[in-house]
Amino acid sequence: MSLVKLVEPVAAEELGRVHFIGIGGAGMSGIARILLKRGVAVSGSDARGSDMVTALRELGGVIHIGHAASHIKNVDTVVVSTAIRDSNPELGEALRQGLRVIPRAAALASVMAGRNAVAVAGTHGKTTTTSMLTVALQKCGVDPSYCVGGQLVTTGLGADEGAGEVFVAEADESDGSFLMLAPDIAVVTNVEPDHLDNYGDPRAVYDSFARFVERVGRTLVVCADDPGSAALVPIARARGLRVVTYGEAEEADFRVGEITPDGMGVSFAIHGHGGVRLAVPGRHNALNAAAVIAVAAELGVPFAAIRDGLAAFTGAKRRFEAKGEAGGVAVFDSYAHHPTELAADLRAARDVVTSFSGSGRVIAVFQPHLYSRTRFFADEFGAALGLADEAVVLDVYGAREDPEPGVSGALVAEKVPLPPGQVEYAPLREAVPALVADRARPGDIVLTMGAGDVTELGPRIVAELAAR
Template sequence: MSLVKLVDPIAVADLGRVHFIGIGGSGMSGIARILLKRGVRVTGSDARSSELVTELRELGATVHIGHAASHIRDVDTVVVSTAIRDSNPELGEALKQGLRIIPRAAALASVMAGRTAVAIAGTHGKTTTTSMLTVALQKSGADPSYCVGGQLVTTGLGADDGQGGVFVAEADESDGSFLMLAPDIAVVTNVEADHLDNYGDPRAVHDSFARFAERVGSLLVVCADDPGAAELAAKARERGLRVRTYGVAGEDYRVSGVRPDGFGTVFAIEGRGNVRLAVPGAHNALNATAVIAVADELGLPFEEIRQGLGAFTGAKRRFEAKGEAGGIAVFDSYAHHPTELTADLRAARDVVASYSGSGRVIAVFQPHLYSRTRYFADEFGAALGLADEVIVLDVYGAREDPEPGVSGAMVAERVPLPEGRVSYAPDRASVPGLVAERARPGDIVLTMGAGDVTELGPQIVARLS
């Protein structure tokens, strides 16, 4: 897969009738929802039905299950995601008809136009930070429009068209498409090597974020604790862009005293006092501080934002509770990069320590993409060493074809835990039984990965019951 072709944004009024190939995806469905609420005629297709597809139909979209050239009828603009292959019959028909074909990010740029645009970027933490900011703004009465790469627990939605003047969006760097956005305010949580199947080497990832920063109109908010983000901040300042930094090393928003508090987190911001979150992990204290920096720029009262942050209960698949049985709690996480695994496993340890002190963390990890598994097998193994018991599934290939010699076993054999505490489970159906054999009251089970490992949470709870 190559980086997407960058195109100039198009006014919503000029899009005409819009067809989404892969409309059921979290990002695509969100943009389709906003266009429908603005009166645009929307059609689309997806490989399978889902709750998101049902919701779009209820809003007036025509959605086909399965892809066929005949679906491209009375269409002006076709929106595609990078998950769509060149062999897709609808894409081929759109090319044949000479229709306007744009990537998802270009459609996002269209719906953001005319609002105060806030984009949340970074290798990790985008969805949670975007969701936190959205909820905090909603609680303050700002009623933002938003488009998140996941679903808010509070609303059950991943996108909506608010009546306020702010539009909050997650900016996806995976394919370089965030370079189609030109936000007024941007947050960069961190800059690390990832998506090397696209970028080729880590330096190209950093260069892409530098280009993104060049597109920011007013303010760049950056986490000073991350070396890649700190480097980005320094370069942006040299160009004359206004920059605010946050974190333990933050110059403008200094974080201290981070500690677990039950399932939540308490921390302090210098000159502001304590903030309590209802979600665990030191990384979420940093995400929340980024939200406060953006809210300051928007002129919103700190006390209202603090209350809004306290009301944030998470985004789906971000340390999401799936149930409890026999004193064993099961959570699910979208973590699919070593840094994300490390953050979530540390958060799990905080939760265990806060509740019982004697429980263990059982990690169930499904590597995502063969290329990522090959690049980061050592780092995945080291991160999983933070758990007490580890079960590694086989690779979820997603858009990639299998690579000889690349499997979940590459990760399992690199986990630095004693023999018997690490299992490679290529048969996904065996995992609930494996967990039931190992788990005991007080433990936390955390399923992790960007693939269908998310389906295991309820199955594990049922088996434990």
């Protein structure tokens, strides 16, 4: 959207009457929900109805299905989703009227203003870490407001207004809009090249995180194990920020040790504090939890309280989410769409299989997301899928991109270092449930992965297994 540029946010009370174009999206609907609960007049439009639209109407929002210039009436501020094109009639009318037009991130910054704001950024793990922090603080009685890029299992919501002074938000770097946020405390879980369709080259990704640090008001929390995030430490210290580190590194302020798979969860220790058990699996989640513990300490929450809060976290939607079990085969779904994320989830799946049976296998069902990302990372995707026992690779979910010659799921499948017969390229999505059911046997885990409509296959695989 070339017509909508990055802008400095204003305080929420200055937004006036707010109209959201594309209000049904997860991020947009969450901000709208918070504004409505604060008594702000909210209207909006979306291409289709949804449960989110219904919920906003119940809170008093005036929501239109379909887009029309006539919807821009008695409005002061217009918030625009990244999915909205410049040709949208509502956007055109807002610009014609000279209204304040801002992207979602600026609206998020507005509702965060005046709170003790915590923003969680990073190439991977930000949704889970933000969700984990939110649930743990809720269990500690902090009652934060929150805005997450996914849905909490505990509430079914991705955003809500809390009674406390803390505001927890996920900071999305995909389009650089996280540079509109100005949190008091920021977490950077890791920094790796991604979204190169937007950034162009890896250096620009690292530079954007350095600029994000310049927006932080008080404390930067970083993973000492990750070179990309650790590189931000001298930048933060030069600005006079307090820096807190976590990870398995010896020098970490919150040092993680003794990580042990524990059924569907993981147990670990924070040196000098004590043991922690999570109900979600994987070394990466132990590190995410250490970030939460570090933030909680900055907020004055005792270790014992946040440890108990973490024990109550059962996950976020599409983050190693259980979809069902049939015929002794457990099926999970993950939003993983970057090689590092695939590797982390497949290692977690291996831990779960080993913990329960020791003899089960891990079957990965992967749908590459975006033609550009598939082209950039085909080799790395293949290597990550090699951590599974069997891999089924779907065709690319193009989302906002047009197809590229020579770029398909086959490009990834041919890079998977598994023996012949244990890797299959499956361009016909409808055939995948039966194909997976043919391969699976009791004790196995099936993990569907990707940011596209692969998520719809989990229940269908369970149904196919049950029918055998």
